[in-house]
Amino acid sequence: xxxxFHIAVLEGDGIGPEVTREAIxxxxxxxxxxxxxxxxxxxxxxxxxxxxxxxxxPADYLDQLAPFDAILLGAVGHPAVQxxxxxxxxxxxxxxxxxxxxxxxxxxxxxxxxxxxxxxxPGSIDLLVFRENTEGEYVNVGGRVYAQSDDxxxxxxxxxxxxxxxxxxxAAFESAATRPRxxxxxxxxxxxxxxxxxxxxxxxxxxxKEYPQIATESLLVDRSVMEFVRRPESFDVVVASNLFGxxxxxxxxxIVGSMGLAASGNIDPTRKxxxxxxxxxxxxxxxxGKGLANPLAAxxxxxxxxxxxxxxxxxxxxxxxxxxxxxxxGPRTPDxxxxxxxxxxxxxxxxxxx
Ligand code: NAD
Ligand code: IPM
Ligand code: MN
Numbered sequence: 566x567x568x569x570f571h572i573a574v575l576e577g578d579g580i581g582p583e584v585t586r587e588a589i590x591x592x593x594x595x596x597x598x599x600x601x602x603x604x605x606x607x608x609x610x611x612x613x614x615x616x617x618x619x620x621x622x623p624a625d626y627l628d629q630l631a632p633f634d635a636i637l638l639g640a641v642g643h644p645a646v647q648x649x650x651x652x653x654x655x656x657x658x659x660x661x662x663x664x665x666x667x668x669x670x671x672x673x674x675x676x677x678x679x680x681x682x683x684x685x686x687p688g689s690i691d692l693l694v695f696r697e698n699t700e701g702e703y704v705n706v707g708g709r710v711y712a713q714s715d716d717x718x719x720x721x722x723x724x725x726x727x728x729x730x731x732x733x734x735x736a737a738f739e740s741a742a743t744r745p746r747x748x749x750x751x752x753x754x755x756x757x758x759x760x761x762x763x764x765x766x767x768x769x770x771x772x773x774k775e776y777p778q779i780a781t782e783s784l785l786v787d788r789s790v791m792e793f794v795r796r797p798e799s800f801d802v803v804v805a806s807n808l809f810g811x812x813x814x815x816x817x818x819x820i821v822g823s824m825g826l827a828a829s830g831n832i833d834p835t836r837k838x839x840x841x842x843x844x845x846x847x848x849x850x851x852x853x854g855k856g857l858a859n860p861l862a863a864x865x866x867x868x869x870x871x872x873x874x875x876x877x878x879x880x881x882x883x884x885x886x887x888x889x890x891x892x893x894x895g896p897r898t899p900d901x902x903x904x905x906x907x908x909x910x911x912x913x914x915x916x917x918x919x
Contacts, residue, residue: 586911588637592867592883597918637841642850667733667736667832675887679902702806702807707721708720723806725762730769741779753783828868843866846862
């Protein structure tokens, strides 16, 4: 019997549905290489659901997602509703409840893509960010007192635990050990954040001792953004807190050409819970509905999902199709200097997979 993988699809808002549709088409085409099937289950959750129901998803939505093998997400966020409402109502609780403590975000300069940085050779930028994904600055612990008055007080706390720091840092070292360059850079701001990020630095130093074959550096975040521009080639694996990892991965995306190429996986390495795969980019309201969205980030995220599900032939085929499209100057969307529509890029990927 061929196994069936059950995937929950949350297309979400803005360009989310446009790019997710192409990721599903491409995945279906790539799956002809596997003795397995994918069954997609679509959930209509997001801001349109919010307009009808006053919430982003049903109260038991996490329980509904729990039995799936993985989740494929487009994007969440709508200009008419405050982002902290939409994101805390759908996306961020998934990462926490399903212990997706590794947010894996590769950035690779593909042949055929130009970096906005001068004279960068294809493949010269090849880094992998391990973003902590369940705690840190994103725990949303705090409160508001005397809101909207002159005495307004807001408290927002970051939470760093030894267990939380150790598991993401260890995951980064384990990955670096399998890569040729064997380097890990840790990014904090422990000169100003004297508790949580000092704990992070201590844990980093302790875990590093267990991997003597791996070269390490520890950078302050302000310097690190400068070094991402000055010497991006020097980075291999990068490990950072939730917020710093978020910021660094938009930067990593643009130095390898576009937000429209940046893929991401929210991974529970223990496999107790479903992992979730989504592009790094958001709902891009400025280009929604115009056919301008680059679907390649969503397609590469689907490839990460296939890899996670051990559907290696399909994953490799998707990666190869994207690589070939870019290297051979196939149709591309305006973010990459082209004039193609979202669906034309999707068609070209499907054709390459046939
Ligand atoms: P964004 O990533 O949506 O857009 C940033 C810029 O990149 C825009 O100019 C956009 O047009 C462009 N862009 C993004 N994806 C693209 C693609 N696939 N092809 C071509 N161009 C692309 O970031 P933003 O504008 O800061 O956020 C918009 C909304 O998305 C907000 O509501 C935000 O909270 C939300 N958001 C959601 C996620 C998510 O769901 N994972 C991620 C980031 C932002
Ligand atoms: C991302 C996004 C989210 C994050 C937002 C939308 C909460 O920017 O996935 O990078 O910060 O994690
Ligand atoms: Mn982000």
